[in-house]
Amino acid sequence: MSLTDEETLELHELLDGLVENNLSASKKAKLEQWIADSEEVRKTYVYFMDMSSSLVHYADERLSDEIIEVKENSSFDTIIKFIRPVLLIAALLVAGFYLPRVFVDKEEVLEMEVAEDSLSQNQPVNFIADTVAVLTKTVGVEWAEDSSIRPESGNTLEPCVLKLASGLAQVEFLQGSIVVLEGPVEFEIISPNGGALAIGKLRASVPEVASGFAIEVPKGKIIDLGTEFGLHVHEGGSTEVFVYKGKVLYEGKTEADEDIFREISGGESIFIDPYGHPRWVEMPTEPFMGKADLAYRSMEESQRRHAAWVDLSKEIAQDPKTRLYFSFDNHSPWSRLLRDESTAKNAPTNGAVIGCKWEEGRWAGKGALSFKRDNDLVRLNLPKHLKSATLAAWIKIDTLPSRVAPVICTEPNFPGAACWSINPMGQLALRVTSTKNVEIYESAVAFGKDRIGHWAHIATTYDSDTKMIVHYVDGRSFSKEKLEHMHPLNFEKSLLGHSGSSADPSSPLGVSLKGSIDEFVLFEVAYDESSIRRLYEIGRPFDPSDRLGAVLP
Amino acid sequence: MQEASLTICEKFKDFEIGTNFYSWACQIAYWKVRAARKKFATSKIVFNQEVLDVISETRGEMEEELDHRHGALSRCLQKLNDRDRRMVLTRYESGKNVTAAAQACGRTIQGAYKALTRIRKALFDCVSFEISAEQAR
Numbered sequence: 001m002s003l004t005d006e007e008t009l010e011l012h013e014l015l016d017g018l019v020e021n022n023l024s025a026s027k028k029a030k031l032e033q034w035i036a037d038s039e040e041v042r043k044t045y046v047y048f049m050d051m052s053s054s055l056v057h058y059a060d061e062r063l064s065d066e067i068i069e070v071k072e073n074s075s076f077d078t079i080i081k082f083i084r085p086v087l088l089i090a091a092l093l094v095a096g097f098y099l100p101r102v103f104v105d106k107e108e109v110l111e112m113e114v115a116e117d118s119l120s121q122n123q124p125v126n127f128i129a130d131t132v133a134v135l136t137k138t139v140g141v142e143w144a145e146d147s148s149i150r151p152e153s154g155n156t157l158e159p160c161v162l163k164l165a166s167g168l169a170q171v172e173f174l175q176g177s178i179v180v181l182e183g184p185v186e187f188e189i190i191s192p193n194g195g196a197l198a199i200g201k202l203r204a205s206v207p208e209v210a211s212g213f214a215i216e217v218p219k220g221k222i223i224d225l226g227t228e229f230g231l232h233v234h235e236g237g238s239t240e241v242f243v244y245k246g247k248v249l250y251e252g253k254t255e256a257d258e259d260i261f262r263e264i265s266g267g268e269s270i271f272i273d274p275y276g277h278p279r280w281v282e283m284p285t286e287p288f289m290g291k292a293d294l295a296y297r298s299m300e301e302s303q304r305r306h307a308a309w310v311d312l313s314k315e316i317a318q319d320p321k322t323r324l325y326f327s328f329d330n331h332s333p334w335s336r337l338l339r340d341e342s343t344a345k346n347a348p349t350n351g352a353v354i355g356c357k358w359e360e361g362r363w364a365g366k367g368a369l370s371f372k373r374d375n376d377l378v379r380l381n382l383p384k385h386l387k388s389a390t391l392a393a394w395i396k397i398d399t400l401p402s403r404v405a406p407v408i409c410t411e412p413n414f415p416g417a418a419c420w421s422i423n424p425m426g427q428l429a430l431r432v433t434s435t436k437n438v439e440i441y442e443s444a445v446a447f448g449k450d451r452i453g454h455w456a457h458i459a460t461t462y463d464s465d466t467k468m469i470v471h472y473v474d475g476r477s478f479s480k481e482k483l484e485h486m487h488p489l490n491f492e493k494s495l496l497g498h499s500g501s502s503a504d505p506s507s508p509l510g511v512s513l514k515g516s517i518d519e520f521v522l523f524e525v526a527y528d529e530s531s532i533r534r535l536y537e538i539g540r541p542f543d544p545s546d547r548l549g550a551v552l553p
Numbered sequence: 554m555q556e557a558s559l560t561i562c563e564k565f566k567d568f569e570i571g572t573n574f575y576s577w578a579c580q581i582a583y584w585k586v587r588a589a590r591k592k593f594a595t596s597k598i599v600f601n602q603e604v605l606d607v608i609s610e611t612r613g614e615m616e617e618e619l620d621h622r623h624g625a626l627s628r629c630l631q632k633l634n635d636r637d638r639r640m641v642l643t644r645y646e647s648g649k650n651v652t653a654a655a656q657a658c659g660r661t662i663q664g665a666y667k668a669l670t671r672i673r674k675a676l677f678d679c680v681s682f683e684i685s686a687e688q689a690r
Contacts (some may be wrong), residue, residue, distance in 0.1 A: 012677070016670045018649065034605050042611045047622065051677060053647070054623045058630060059645040131652055133664060174651075174662065353614045360603050 003040055015048045022175055022192055024212050038371060132192045133173045141167035142183065153462035161188045164200075176210035177224070179203070190216075203230045206246075219276035220252020220260065227266070237274040240281070243267070252276050271422040305541070306363045312538045316521055317341040323389075324349050324382060324522040326496075328367045333358045338369070338378050338496075351496060361518030362394060362455045362541040368518030369497070372398075376512055377498035380408075382522075390523040391420050391430075392459040392535055397515035400426060405513050406499040407458070408491065408520070409433060416490035419499060420460060422447055428471045428478065430460050434485045443471030443478040455518070457536040462489060463526035470529070471522040475536030477529055496520065621687065622680050629679035634674065640665065641672045 003011065014031045017023035023031070034041045044378060051421035135151045143150045144163035162169065164183030171179045174192040185200025196216035206213045206224040208241040213224040218237040222229065227246020233239050241250060245266040253258045254276035262278050264270055271281045286349035313327050322342040331339065335358070338351035353369065361368030369378065401424055407426050409419035417433040431440045447456070466543050467483045497513040519539065600608075612619075630638055636658055644654040644665075655665035 012674055013670075017657050019673075020666065020669075032600050035600070036607060039611070042608060043615065046608065046615055046619070047680075048673075048677065049674070050619045050622060051626060054626045055641060055645040055676075056647075057623075058627065059642040059649075060647060062642050062646075115627060131650055134652070172662070174666075178662065373658050449653075449657060453656070491609065 137170035242269040371497040378496035382491040394519040418489040446473040461526035475533040625683035
């Protein structure tokens with residue numbers, strides 16, 4: 001008998017869960033039984049897993065196309081040709097118990113030994129440490145001194161223990177539950193749908209899709225039945241459970257090994273003493289912070305940071321060393337004029353916006369210019385040449401460029417003409433045309449895939465006194481280099497977000513930025529590292545993801 | 554899977570020319586998986602041996618069909634829009650996960666999960682349709 005449409009959908013849901021390692025024990029048991037009972041289900045399972053194997057093959061093939069590395073080894077190739085179908089079988093069988101791990105994340109592997117049998121030689125096999133949650137928000141977090149990890153907002157989390165001395169942290173489990181931890185707290189993330197609270201407070205919000213979310217407490221565990229609840233584990237091991245809506249089940253044991261089950265409904269609260277005995281109580285002793293409270297505090301924090309940036313922005317505008325300053329703020333959505341905010345000089349150097357669209361910048365309500373099409377640009381005219389300079393900008397790039405991602409470039413190529421850009425390797429680069437040739441000063445690789453689509457602060461200082469050029473990303477120095485020849489930098493007739501025109505496809509000219517800019521400043525001095533760091537620290541949006549660690553040189 | 558292929562390469566010298574290479578290699582893969590299963594019998598997602606046996610048997614009967622499906626999948630991937638294709642191939646790329654796919658395509662993690670479910674179903678249906686169309690010709 002063939003499967004109904006509903007059954008087919010359910011089967012696909014189970015298979016998806018299997019591949020993504022999100023399958024609860026009961027669903028896994030159902031799938032197993034279904035596979036055993038129905039040939040059609042079995043075949044669908046084989047098709048599905050075979051498709052996953054093929055997708056791995058095609059994904060690797062796509063990678064191989066990008067990184068061409070052909071090794072000629074005819075005998076090995078012959079074996080591989082024979083082995084491919086066998087590998088698919090192995091994948092399929094393996095799928096029955098650890099395929100989800102194989103497909104989840106191959107970045108971090110734990111070596112584990114495989115039991116010996118008549119054929120194996122006890123070789124290590126690679127197993128995968130999974131991402132199970134994401135730290136999505138933090139407010140005033142201080143990590144405990146003995147905390148082994150100190151993730152930042154935006155970091156993915158594998159099974160780990162979070163120890164907060166103070167502050168609030170919001171963790172989103174991959175299965176959909178959201179937990180707000182309130183320091184001091186010690187919370188272990190165990191799986192995509194569960195954890196353990198050793199001490200402290202949390203509030204959990206569990207959507208229907210994550211039903212079954214479980215949190216272990218000292219004398220038992222709380223199993224969610226699709227709801228929102230608060231937990232407080234006190235020193236000494238007593239626990240309070242308060243259910244805001246829906247239902248939870250408490251399963252525990254007393255010291256006398258007596259099984260305890262309590263179903264707790266919305267508005268009800270229980271207190272479990274250190275010996276495991278529960279009793280009904282009226283209200284929790286203290287309120288629990290929820291995600292709405294956290295969002296409110298985040299908003300307050302964001303507003304506070306925005307206010308600090310507004311002050312900094314005024315300071316930059318009034319700095320006598322500011323040659324050009326675009327804050328991109330307070331422009332109407334149809335504005336074709338980009339206002340130079342610097343007030344220290346007589347005539348502002350406003351830019352002419354061509355093609356670009358206005359969009360929201362790194363603060364809610366702040367403007368930014370989006371450069372999407374080939375001829376999106378801002379045309380400028382800066383007559384004064386600069387012996388020393390600091391270029392700084394907040395940018396967001398949509399894709400790593402195939403040629404360059406220009407931030408500001410001077411159109412004509414005469415001595416001192418400069419082009420500040422990010423190259424295809426993800427390096428920040430300043431190209432300067434000298435009388436004899438073109439000099440290119442590049443940073444270490446700063447932009448990887450993890451920075452794509454996120455705001456980043458870039459800066460470059462060009463110092464004629466020390467004859468040094470320094471590149472910075474997010475306030476940190478990424479390279480320091482001696483200048484080969486000194487030329488006053490020339491930004492006359494320059495373009496923001498475009499490298500200028502060229503008919504030669506091999507030339508870096510004729511390329512536009514694919515991304516957004518929401519602040520740009522040009523100082524006529526080379527500021528030091530602490531000043532650049534300050535521009536970043538005050539200017540960074542509230543919730544930056546921690547991408548620096550992985551790409552520091 | 555990697556270990557199975559390594560063992561097959563190591564033991565290739567023991568393979569008797571004239572016998573069935575495919576059956577020989579399948580035996581190795583099968584026993585490797587059995588061995589690993591013993592170790593991980595307590596892990597979260599484990600199918601019992603009887604189920605693994607029937608899957609193995611069913612899979613063995615579908616070899617030719619699966620080869621066709623592998624080819625059809627390539628065509629179906631080309632039918633996806635760029636964003637969906639990038640999403641699914643990034644997800645299955647070595648060293649990548651749903652988070653990476655979400656980041657590569659500018660989606661939230663939850664959004665990426667939903668999108669991948671939709672894309673896999675679309676690919677599955679497309680491959681089945683391609684195979685039916687092939688058979689009808």
